[in-house]
Amino acid sequence: MPQPLFVIEDLHVSVEGKEILKGVNLTVERGQLHALMGPNGSGKSTLAHTLMGNPHFQVTQGRVLLKGEDILSLPPDERARRGMFLAFQYPVEIPGVKVRHFLRMAVKASKGEEPSVTDFRRQLFEKMALLEMDRSFSERYVNEGFSGGEKKRNEILQLAMLQPEMAVLDEADSGLDIDALRAVANGINKLAGPQMGMLLITHYQRILNYVEPHFVHVLFDGRIVRSGGMELAQELEAKGYDWIAGEAAV
Amino acid sequence: MVKKPVEAPQADYAQRYGFRDAEKPLFRARLGLSSEVVEEISWLKGEPAWMRDLRLRALEVFRKKPMPTWGGDLSGINFDDIYYYVKPADHQVRNWDDVPQYIKRTFDRLGIPQAERQFLAGVGAQYDSEVVYHNLHEELVKQGVLFLDTDTALREHPELFQQYFGTVVPPADNKFSALNSAVWSGGSFIYVPEGVQVTVPLQAYFRINAEKLGQFERTLIIAEPGSYLHYVEGCTAPIYSADSLHAAVVEIIVKPGARVRYTTIQNWSTNVYNLVTKRAVAYQDSIMEWVDGNLGSKVNMKYPAVFLMEPGAHGEMLSVAFAGKGQHQDAGAKMVHAAPHTSSVVVSKSISKDGGRSSYRGLVKVYPGSVGAKASVRCDALVLDDESRSDTYPYMEVEEEQASVGHEATVSKIGSEQLFYLMSRGLSETEAATLIVSGFIEPIVKELPMEYAVELNRLIQLQMEGAVG
Numbered sequence: 001m002p003q004p005l006f007v008i009e010d011l012h013v014s015v016e017g018k019e020i021l022k023g024v025n026l027t028v029e030r031g032q033l034h035a036l037m038g039p040n041g042s043g044k045s046t047l048a049h050t051l052m053g054n055p056h057f058q059v060t061q062g063r064v065l066l067k068g069e070d071i072l073s074l075p076p077d078e079r080a081r082r083g084m085f086l087a088f089q090y091p092v093e094i095p096g097v098k099v100r101h102f103l104r105m106a107v108k109a110s111k112g113e114e115p116s117v118t119d120f121r122r123q124l125f126e127k128m129a130l131l132e133m134d135r136s137f138s139e140r141y142v143n144e145g146f147s148g149g150e151k152k153r154n155e156i157l158q159l160a161m162l163q164p165e166m167a168v169l170d171e172a173d174s175g176l177d178i179d180a181l182r183a184v185a186n187g188i189n190k191l192a193g194p195q196m197g198m199l200l201i202t203h204y205q206r207i208l209n210y211v212e213p214h215f216v217h218v219l220f221d222g223r224i225v226r227s228g229g230m231e232l233a234q235e236l237e238a239k240g241y242d243w244i245a246g247e248a249a250v
Numbered sequence: 251m252v253k254k255p256v257e258a259p260q261a262d263y264a265q266r267y268g269f270r271d272a273e274k275p276l277f278r279a280r281l282g283l284s285s286e287v288v289e290e291i292s293w294l295k296g297e298p299a300w301m302r303d304l305r306l307r308a309l310e311v312f313r314k315k316p317m318p319t320w321g322g323d324l325s326g327i328n329f330d331d332i333y334y335y336v337k338p339a340d341h342q343v344r345n346w347d348d349v350p351q352y353i354k355r356t357f358d359r360l361g362i363p364q365a366e367r368q369f370l371a372g373v374g375a376q377y378d379s380e381v382v383y384h385n386l387h388e389e390l391v392k393q394g395v396l397f398l399d400t401d402t403a404l405r406e407h408p409e410l411f412q413q414y415f416g417t418v419v420p421p422a423d424n425k426f427s428a429l430n431s432a433v434w435s436g437g438s439f440i441y442v443p444e445g446v447q448v449t450v451p452l453q454a455y456f457r458i459n460a461e462k463l464g465q466f467e468r469t470l471i472i473a474e475p476g477s478y479l480h481y482v483e484g485c486t487a488p489i490y491s492a493d494s495l496h497a498a499v500v501e502i503i504v505k506p507g508a509r510v511r512y513t514t515i516q517n518w519s520t521n522v523y524n525l526v527t528k529r530a531v532a533y534q535d536s537i538m539e540w541v542d543g544n545l546g547s548k549v550n551m552k553y554p555a556v557f558l559m560e561p562g563a564h565g566e567m568l569s570v571a572f573a574g575k576g577q578h579q580d581a582g583a584k585m586v587h588a589a590p591h592t593s594s595v596v597v598s599k600s601i602s603k604d605g606g607r608s609s610y611r612g613l614v615k616v617y618p619g620s621v622g623a624k625a626s627v628r629c630d631a632l633v634l635d636d637e638s639r640s641d642t643y644p645y646m647e648v649e650e651e652q653a654s655v656g657h658e659a660t661v662s663k664i665g666s667e668q669l670f671y672l673m674s675r676g677l678s679e680t681e682a683a684t685l686i687v688s689g690f691i692e693p694i695v696k697e698l699p700m701e702y703a704v705e706l707n708r709l710i711q712l713q714m715e716g717a718v719g
């Protein structure tokens with residue numbers, strides 16, 4: 001049996017002594033799109049940041065395997081070079097650094113070699129067109145003065161340029177108007193391929209009208225309490241998270 | 251467009267900046283300072299009596315003035331242990347082929363001829379105390395533009411010297427302007443006639459190469475009404491064990507409607523005391539801009555000034571300072587508003603790392619009657635670790651009610667969220683921090699000519715990687 005792309009095993013994570021994740025298990029194969037849904041405070045962002053190696057979060061138990069290798073002891077840049085990617089819910093501003101310069105450095109750092117100027121340019125403009133972004137965008141400073149929609153598109157643009165093997169998208173849809181949401185979802189659909197695994201983290205079912213996941217999971221109080229297909233998302237949409245809370249309390 | 255090959259930065263630094271040629275000077279003055287040494291310098295240069303007398307008077311002023319007790323720690327300077335004049339070659343050459351081999355090697359490593367091919371109109375490169383290489387674009391000569399080393403200019407244009415020399419920075423201005431006036435040698439002289447626009451930057455490369463050599467260049471720039479010029483000076487120096495002193499004076503006269511930009515990147519080795527007096531007077535509707543990058547030196551004290559003398563004059567200062575281990579960058583600007591509707595902008599960016607200290611020290615003075623004067627000062631400091639330090643000393647002397655003066659200052663650290671974001675894209679921690687620092691200084695760097703912007707980013711990168719100090 002081939003090795004799974006990405007496995008989370010019994011993951012426990014604390015922040016400042018408080019346990020947020022209490023044993024998360026999840027397996028993502030290549031070519032699969034998983035949606036992870038959950039109410040505020042359920043630990044969604046903690047999971048996203050932990051997978052990428054944010055030092056703010058302490059793993060107290062468990063393993064995270066990327067292509068069979070435990071990546072938990074690796075710093076974020078090493079994880080990126082091995083094929084991990086995180087689209088941030090709140091991307092930070094890097095004043096004075098142009099998007100195109102940043103992307104070029106990121107491509108160089110994660111691929112280990114400098115792309116040729118012409119290849120890079122062609123690829124950049126191609127991906128920007130895919131995400132319905134104006135070319136002038138690449139001359140702006142990273143996330144500085146970006147609208148919510150621009151920030152999210154910029155995250156997906158990075159996904160497109162870096163072509164990771166395992167992508168975690170943290171609330172890629174939050175705060176977007178309908179046009180931006182469609183553009184972002186469209187981008188995700190086009191980028192998802194047989195080689196990539198994706199974990200789409202979201203509070204709302206809304207984006208799932210545009211992106212169809214193979215699996216839907218519900219995170220509640222630091223654990224995955226339900227897994228299923230699209231019907232689970234629809235059920236959540238109909239009944240709300242209180243339904244899960246009620247069930248979990250039982 | 252970067253045409254230099256990318257190498258390992260550490261190797262690169264030693265190769266490009268730490269090297270030192272064996273000295274082969276033709277003449278070197280005695281160690282230490284005396285009226286004999288001053289007279290000897292003047293005699294060797296064949297100067298007129300008035301200049302010799304000015305030097306001797308300046309020497310007296312220097313002796314009487316106390317050392318400044320503010321700013322950086324200057325107690326390490328021993329004035330008796332410095333050579334005040336070294337002449338490396340016996341005559342001026344304009345053709346690159348005629349430049350002596352050992353000097354050429356130094357310049358080759360600094361990439362001067364290459365740079366020249368790209369965008370330079372003329373090169374006045376100072377090697378030790380005398381300018382050895384001069385080249386001025388023919389077109390500029392036709393336009394009447396003078397770009398000479400200051401010694402030659404004094405011989406060929408004494409009338410301009412008697413009119414302007416020492417009028418913007420008098421010898422008695424401060425202890426180090428007095429010292430410079432006594433022993434000055436080399437530097438650039440630029441004269442741009444009325445209405446002439448010099449569209450390509452004029453540049454000189456300065457470099458101290460003699461151990462214990464004090465370098466005291468003197469620059470005088472005269473921009474006649476409606477003219478434009480951009481002067482660029484870059485400094486690098488080899489690393490020495492003994493302390494060196496660099497005390498330059500720059501005087502600029504910006505006549506009505508003229509515009510002058512003066513760009514400096516100083517990267518003296520970290521044993522050099524860099525004590526420079528730079529000042530411009532700006533007349534009606536003229537613009538004076540200083541763009542100043544301070545990376546090197548042990549102690550740097552530099553406060554370029556613009557005296558806004560007539561209505562509509564505008565002064566600008568864009569500066570960036572990097573203080574690494576053992577360095578104190580005490581830099582700033584002075585904007586003096588002496589007429590109505592004058593305006594000034596100061597933007598200062600400083601970075602402190604590995605125990606380095608950077609201070610912004612600036613003055614905005616608005617004289618009574620300067621109605622409608624506007625001044626803004628913005629200082630941003632980035633402190634990279636807990637051992638490093640940043641201070642701001644913004645002096646404001648506003649004596650006119652109908653003037654607006656603004657000051658903003660920020661001190662920040664590199665945020666862990668910024669680092670995490672960049673590292674999640676594959677950048678190492680050092681690369682991430684370097685990128686954040688380059689972004690921080692980008693507003694200044696984008697004002698530099700391409701070659702210098704590349705160089706500055708490269709130098710910052712070296713500093714960030716700890717290759718220096």
